[in-house]
Amino acid sequence: MKAIDMDTWLPSLITKTPQDGYELAVKLSRVAVKLTQPDAAVRDKLRPEYAGDSDALIAVSQVVATNFATVAAANNYWR
Amino acid sequence: MKAIDMDTWLPSLITKTPQDGYELAVKLSRVAVKLTQPDAAVRDKLRPEYAGDSDALIAVSQVVATNFATVAAANNYWR
Amino acid sequence: MKAIDMDTWLPSLITKTPQDGYELAVKLSRVAVKLTQPDAAVRDKLRPEYAGDSDALIAVSQVVATNFATVAAANNYWR
Amino acid sequence: MKAIDMDTWLPSLITKTPQDGYELAVKLSRVAVKLTQPDAAVRDKLRPEYAGDSDALIAVSQVVATNFATVAAANNYWR
Amino acid sequence: MKAIDMDTWLPSLITKTPQDGYELAVKLSRVAVKLTQPDAAVRDKLRPEYAGDSDALIAVSQVVATNFATVAAANNYWR
Amino acid sequence: MKAIDMDTWLPSLITKTPQDGYELAVKLSRVAVKLTQPDAAVRDKLRPEYAGDSDALIAVSQVVATNFATVAAANNYWR
Structure with missing residues (x-):
């Protein structure tokens, strides 16, 4: 598990792929x-x-x- | 953890950044x-x-x- | 905690402010x-x-x- | 608590008032x-x-x- | 409780009535x-x-x- | 239970059928x-x-x- 830089750890909810979105949900x-x-x-x-x-x-x-529900909605489900 | 002023502690669900939104969710x-x-x-x-x-x-x-799901929806996911 | 009048305790989900909405969620x-x-x-x-x-x-x-998620959606997030 | 007639216990999610909707959620x-x-x-x-x-x-x-979240959405939050 | 045929147990989320939808949610x-x-x-x-x-x-x-929230949304709340 | 290839395990939330969507939710x-x-x-x-x-x-x-709620929404409930 990578350490999380707490200064700006959440610049955006938008991710390139569903899998990146899942990793953001874990974070x-x-x-x-x-x-x-x-x-x-x-x-x-x-x-x-x-x-x-x-x-x-x-x-x-x-x-x-x-x-993940939140991140997926933010990304319009990567449709 | 900062103390919360309970008189007007929730003026709005709108935040500037996703990270501010996350902090509001914690609050x-x-x-x-x-x-x-x-x-x-x-x-x-x-x-x-x-x-x-x-x-x-x-x-x-x-x-x-x-x-956070609520705050993110309120902010239209900061898209 | 105020007592809740159980005759008509929920006339509406609409509240003036987010903070009033949060109090309704508690209720x-x-x-x-x-x-x-x-x-x-x-x-x-x-x-x-x-x-x-x-x-x-x-x-x-x-x-x-x-x-609170329900009340906030009902109020279109007080946008 | 009233007994629930299990033959047709859920004809609709639409209720007249938010309070009726809450009672349906309990049911x-x-x-x-x-x-x-x-x-x-x-x-x-x-x-x-x-x-x-x-x-x-x-x-x-x-x-x-x-x-209640489901019933409220079904009723478009009784707006 | 009826046994569930696991070959094609979920052909659709659409149901005729809210009550059928609730039964699908149980399934x-x-x-x-x-x-x-x-x-x-x-x-x-x-x-x-x-x-x-x-x-x-x-x-x-x-x-x-x-x-049930999912099934109800799928059926547009049987409105 | 099949092993999950962790390199690209989530290429998409879109599935052909509701049942495939449920299996994705399990995954x-x-x-x-x-x-x-x-x-x-x-x-x-x-x-x-x-x-x-x-x-x-x-x-x-x-x-x-x-x-499953997320996957179903992503697939517009397979309507």
């Missing part, structure tokens, strides 16, 4: 966590916990789905 | 908590608990995603 | 609880429990976010 | 439960449990909010 | 479970568990609500 | 898990756990429902 999902828990050391400690817990993985997938 | 997510638990001392005590709990962090990210 | 979120648990004494007993529980506060914020 | 939320647990005796036994549990009440409110 | 909710747990014997064993658990019933109702 | 739901837990061995170990847990199965169905 949008992670930033909320970062803003709520700004301490990188704490986040690094939590990561293996939820990455090994199926309930948490499904919940992450739910957040990504919600953000 | 919208926090206000519901503030209205349900108005006691700042209780909220301050709860903060470290959920900021160190991955399930809670993912749930926060879900709320922000839902509010 | 919409509370009415479902009231209809499911009509006994005010039970609700009053539950309140301090969830108001002191971060998971519950985040869940409340999720409901408000969902209702 | 939509209950039917899924009824279809999954058709035994009225079991449902009656479960009712006091969740009606006295704040997490369950908030979850019910979330379902109603989701259904 | 959509069940197929995801079926694809994740293809073993009918395991699903049959799980069924009484969640059908007797109010949290699970409310969660099922949430999934149906989300799918 | 979208799985990729978020894959990106959060890239180790296939860990995912394989988690699979039987959640496939035998009704709460997890319902949560998976919720994610698929959210993604």
Whole structure:
């Protein structure tokens, strides 16, 4: 997972491809966590916990789905 | 996290950039908590608990995603 | 929290400002609880429990976010 | 809570007022439960449990909010 | 609950009535479970568990609500 | 479950049929898990756990429902 530059991390919702849009949705999902828990050391400690817990993985997938809906609409579904 | 002036905390859903819109979504997510638990001392005590709990962090990210969908639509996705 | 007159508690989804719309979203979120648990004494007993529980506060914020999306769309985002 | 006639319980999503629409959203939320647990005796036994549990009440409110979004859109927000 | 023919189980999102649309939403909710747990014997064993658990019933109702939103939009709300 | 080629796994949201669209929604739901837990061995170990847990199965169905809403909108509901 790449680190996110927090100065200008969201210049646009427009992406070239659906797959780029999905990656943006993943990024949008992670930033909320970062803003709520700004301490990188704490986040690094939590990561293996939820990455090994199926309930948490499904919940992450739910957040990504919600953000992907927004990004897809922004891009008029790349039609 | 900046304190939120509760007199007129939501003059508009329109923001200049997507990133400002995301910050507004975070604010919208926090206000519901503030209205349900108005006691700042209780909220301050709860903060470290959920900021160190991955399930809670993912749930926060879900709320922000839902509010960001609204703000993004309001801004016609900053197209 | 003001008591909600249940005779005609929802005359319209249209509000003057975004902030009024957010307050309507909070109201919409509370009415479902009231209809499911009509006994005010039970609700009053539950309140301090969830108001002191971060998971519950985040869940409340999720409901408000969902209702706010509806109210905001109804008001064409107060553009 | 009134019993729901399951023969033709959903003739239309159109309602006269927003408040009627909200009541329809509550009904939509209950039917899924009824279809999954058709035994009225079991449902009656479960009712006091969740009606006295704040997490369950908030979850019910979330379902109603989701259904209300649909009913409100169907009615063009009663504008 | 009727068995779902998995060869062509979703020919269209268009239904004659809102009630048919709701039933399609229930079907959509069940197929995801079926694809994740293809073993009918395991699903049959799980069924009484969640059908007797109010949290699970409310969660099922949430999934149906989300799918019903899609089916209703597809049918232009049967207006 | 077929393995997902992660190089270009999402060329388009457009599908021929609603059923293909549903399968794409399932795929979208799985990729978020894959990106959060890239180790296939860990995912394989988690699979039987959640496939035998009704709460997890319902949560998976919720994610698929959210993604299906996006895919269906992208395809103008295959009208």
